[in-house]
Amino acid sequence: ETGVTQTPRHLVMGMTNKKSLKCEQHLGHNAMYWYKQSAKKPLELMFVYNFKEQTENNSVPSRFSPECPNSSHLFLHLHTLQPEDSALYLCASSQAGSGGPNTGELFFGEGSRLTVL
Amino acid sequence: TQLLEQSPQFLSIQEGENLTVYCNSSSVFSSLQWYRQEPGEGPVLLVTVVTGGEVKKLKRLTFQFGDARKDSSLHITAAQPGDTGLYLCAGEYGGTYKYIFGTGTRLKVLA
Numbered sequence: 001e002t003g004v005t006q007t008p009r010h011l012v013m014g015m016t017n018k019k020s021l022k023c024e025q026h027l028g029h030n031a032m033y034w035y036k037q038s039a040k041k042p043l044e045l046m047f048v049y050n051f052k053e054q055t056e057n058n059s060v061p062s063r064f065s066p067e068c069p070n071s072s073h074l075f076l077h078l079h080t081l082q083p084e085d086s087a088l089y090l091c092a093s094s095q096a097g098s099g100g101p102n103t104g105e106l107f108f109g110e111g112s113r114l115t116v117l
Numbered sequence: 118t119q120l121l122e123q124s125p126q127f128l129s130i131q132e133g134e135n136l137t138v139y140c141n142s143s144s145v146f147s148s149l150q151w152y153r154q155e156p157g158e159g160p161v162l163l164v165t166v167v168t169g170g171e172v173k174k175l176k177r178l179t180f181q182f183g184d185a186r187k188d189s190s191l192h193i194t195a196a197q198p199g200d201t202g203l204y205l206c207a208g209e210y211g212g213t214y215k216y217i218f219g220t221g222t223r224l225k226v227l228a
Contacts, residue, residue, distance in 0.1 A: 002161070042218050042219060042220045090160075106150070108158075108161070110158055
């Protein structure tokens with residue numbers, strides 16, 4: 001138990017569906033992240049939220065839409081996805097410092113395994 | 118695009134053997150972390166190194182951060198089946214809260 005909970009653990013959707021992934025952290029952290037992990041690529045940073053403000057959008061297609069309503073919750077809204085979007089989507093949180101090197105640990109959830117048909 | 122290359126990509130060894138995993142980049146990082154990920158789980162932090170040349174030991178695991186803070190290595194002594202997993206390095210750019218992960222090394226230790 002890492003203190004970061006992701007739901008659902010598994011999701012199968014068609015290309016025309018709209019679904020959402022949810023992440024909740026119980027660690028009091030102020031930064032939250034979405035990463036994509038696929039079989040043949042390194043863990044890819046998608047979005048970063050720091051104090052609920054999006055500070056990073058790593059050239060992610062608009063069919064992925066993040067939402068961070070508060071510092072404990074993070075969503076990833078999915079619509080008109082492609083089969084190549086099938087992957088494990090990992091949420092993480094950390095306690096970001098106010099400047100200088102951030103040596104904070106990333107706490108990951110168990111991931112949501114997404115299959116796009 | 119910053120890239121962290123890990124080598125080897127795959128490693129299968131017998132219990133009791135030693136091994137070293139490398140993490141290399143052309144970029145300078147403020148800090149570098151090593152994670153291990155087991156099937157069905159997210160990565161879990163093993164260590165953070167901050168200072169160039171720093172060496173940290175965690176039981177049978179020894180981590181080193183390169184002098185120029187561009188590379189790192191993980192050495193495991195007397196590997197055990199419980200060490201099996203995906204090892205990931207991750208570099209962070211000062212103040213950006215942005216962790217870039219390496220390509221990963223999948224280790225299998227046979228009993």
